[in-house]
Amino acid sequence: MILASNKFMLFVVFFLIFAVRSYSQPRTVADKNFYWFSAIARTPAVQHLLSADPTLNDLCKTRQSLLRSHATDTCSWAPSLVTDFRFSATDSAEVAKALLALYHAHTALFDDLIDHQLRPSHCYQRFSAGNNETFLLNIWSQTIVGINYIIDQYGLGKRLRYPSIDSVTYDVNSRYYRAALKEMFAYLSEKTDSMSLFYQPSLFIALQLMDLNDRDEAARFEPLEAGENKAAFAAVQLTNWSKYKYATIVVPGEGPELTTVALDPMGRMRCNLAADRYRKGLAPFIIVSGGFVHPFQTPYAEAFEMKKYLLTQGIPESAIIIEPHARHTTTNLRNANRLMIRYGIPITMPSVVVSTKSQIDYIDLPQGRFDQRNLRELGYLPYKEKQRIGIHEVSYYPVMESLHMDPYDPLDP
Known part of the structure; x- marks a missing residue:
């Protein structure tokens, strides 16, 4: 019998541990799309640093407030409700700068997260050649693309890469969808107190938009x-x-x-x-x-x-x-x-x-x-x-x- 190397078998074991942790929770769609958020959720020390950073905390509070506001205001059209939960180029640059500063101030902690969770997962394999600083920034750049893509497609109804099979289920301008979006904001407003990290308001919106459209394909059979x-x-x-x-x-x-x-x-x-x-x-x-x-x-x-x-x-x-x-x-x-x-x-x-x-x-x-x-x-x-x-x-x-x-x-x- 041809056996895999010890290093490879360790990877297989690591992945299966990740799979059991991930798929045993109702967060499979999030784990598959944004694995580094799942890794952060298992690393309280990193969570504390992210929530305590002034720039990142301000971003989180601004979007928490916006989410609560939309639960009761008169906004009812998709662009007015979800657009501000996208990450703009300015947002991206500010977050990248804050992450870089945190990395330099707490290198050992971030290296541990990267070397023992993110790299071994191989979920960001194409970034593997870079050093840990570059690796972290590349993950953040990719994350922006992912969150914005979901909001654009399932919130704003944009016809993106594969519109004939993957697009929004409903007409985003219909009375039903406008009402559903308002209900979604009211529903998520109860969860804002649990949002302490800068990406969570946008992440919650993105994932709820997918759920609103019955788009849980990534989790099926897992x-x-x-x-x-x-x-x-x-x-x-x-x-x-x-x-x-x-x-x-x-x-x-x-x-x-x-x-x-x-x-x-x-x-x-x-x-x-x-x-x-x-x-x-x-x-x-x-x-x-x-x-x-x-x-x-x-x-x-x-x-x-x-x-x-x-x-x-x-x-x-x-x-x-x-x-x-x-x-x-x-x-x-x-x-x-x-x-x-x-x-x-x-x-x-x-x-x-x-x-x-x-x-x-x-x-x-x-x-x-x-x-x-x-x-x-x-x-x-x-x-x-x-x-x-x-x-x-x-x-x-x-x-x-x-x-x-x-x-x-x-x-x-």
Whole structure:
């Protein structure tokens, strides 16, 4: 049996501890989008410094007051209610300056937070090359993007990166939504006394906006290791990898066109192709990837429906890993990589994407056009040594950057 290094296994153990802590609470959406806030919540000394800083405290009190005011004032339009909870360029610079001063004055404390919680989580993997000061400032810059994105999309109704599947559920100018926003502010006004940190008023607004739109996709099925992936996760630890050419077979989902259809016919084709290769011993695990995507606000998760279908085809549950959050071909690969890394599946082995011909053609687009989409949307390639090996297959090696949180995709960060 090929065993992972001790360092890697420590990472796996750390992540699973994080998963249990995170997913056992009703804050999974926040943990996935803003992990460093979760780390701060476990570090009282850092909380005390942030709440005592005059600049950060003033920002917190100003937004607390605004939140309370909107609970009873006559403002009823979305722009007048939520815009001031975004972080402006001025806000960003002031917070960055305050964080930098706190870091220099309490370096050991912040280094402990960064070195023992933030870096080991790999949630900010793309910032890992910088020193701790730069690492902290980069996290703050990314956080601003994430909070503003949620407020813009679910508060102001802006059509952002993927409007056909991820946009606001209601017309933000409708009577219903205006009334719902006022109720939201009244509801949150009762929680202002618990907001002692500069980011909490805006964070509470952002998360409540997502809840108002039933956008909890990032939390669904979690914790996977204790639920749908429990049998497969246990099997990973016992696998003799030397017996296989590929570590996993990755199957991207296909969203049906009809709300009455749980699994698209092309999704069944993809499952059948993967099952054939599993039976031939190509890899010990099939990762089915796809979330609640098409049609808009569908009740069906592609990965879950594919798993159900594979079980009817005689594939054992211990060989099926579901990844029920990806919303695009780019994140099918990225999220499959995340599970491989976190579960201890060796990424020094290649994996193979198996799908219908049209999707494999898309992944293998000439002139690197699929690569360009990944670079444009993710900022990196979630694979290396990608190679077309058949009409229905592309092989590749996963990369560690896949663990980095994406602030532009709050439903699957």
